[in-house]
Amino acid sequence: MARDHGFHPVRITRIIDETPDVRTFSLDAQFPYRAGQFLTFKACGTLRSYSMSSSPETDTEISVTVKRVPGGLVSGWMHTELRAGDVLEVTRPSGSFCLRAGAAGRPLIAYAGGSGITPVFSLVKSALATTDRPVVLLSAHPSAQISIFQSSLDALAARYPGRLVVRHHLDDRHGLVTRQEAVALVPRQAQDADFYVCGPAPFMALVEDTLTARGVAEDRILIERFTPAQPSAPAPSAEAVVLPVTGSVTVDLRGQRRTVPQRTGETLLQSARRAGFTPPFSCESGECATCMARLTVGEAKMHVNNALADDEVAEGWVLTCQAEPTTPDVTVVYEN
Structure with a gap:
């Protein structure tokens, strides 16, 4: 029998406003999952997948964090219409943007741009809770007002001094992320680390190119390229x-x-x-x-x-x- 990829009803337990256009939806789902995975939602006659920001090792509820996309059918509906107590249809967790087995002794270097911080936040929490590995994170956002999880990340860094280093990059103060900034996170022995990348396509391309040029092996770079599904174009004649x-x-x-x-x-x-x-x-x-x-x-x-x-x-x-x-x-x- 195949694994269960069907849809299941889950109830929203609470909604947290992270920034003016980002909300976290906590769910009463009891699914087992791994840090970095996502749920696929059936809503508004279509399907959308959203990464979980919760960690199975540190959080009691499964939570997804959703950025409202201008003109976004599902994200707009979730932000304006959903309330605690509402029921949604979701799949069981899926995805392979996860902590690797046997990597507990390697540093974790993460690059997150915008809402790409969502699965990375999950990974960071699990890595800190279950291993002794050092974690370095570049979290890039357009401005402090819309910097997702900034205070939570700072609290984690204070809780794990010497193990978690967070570099907050704000475009309105520092300009766009540069190759020099990306390469600054790479340790001297680049092959001794795992690299996780998630964010807008140009951001991910810059980081991936930088890491490759630095000599990082392809199998040490994990990139979450997931983007919301768009309506397909009509079939050609x-x-x-x-x-x-x-x-x-x-x-x-x-x-x-x-x-x-x-x-x-x-x-x-x-x-x-x-x-x-x-x-x-x-x-x-x-x-x-x-x-x-x-x-x-x-x-x-x-x-x-x-x-x-x-x-x-x-x-x-x-x-x-x-x-x-x-x-x-x-x-x-x-x-x-």
């Missing part, structure tokens, strides 16, 4: 498609079965949309498992899989947003 037809894709969803020509370079999720379905999806980055389905005919290869266990893959489950057919004919069945 048959005349506009230049990819060759190589076989067929049959999709079974909600009791209906349709077959479309297979196209090189197209994922199973894209094929399902082209068949006229509205299949489940959220992150489209191989992280959340919302789009998972089972292959019953043929084979497919996933570009990224940070959500399914090996036994699930062996049973035929795939992340349709990442899976491309590798046989002429495939059949994929959505079972949720």
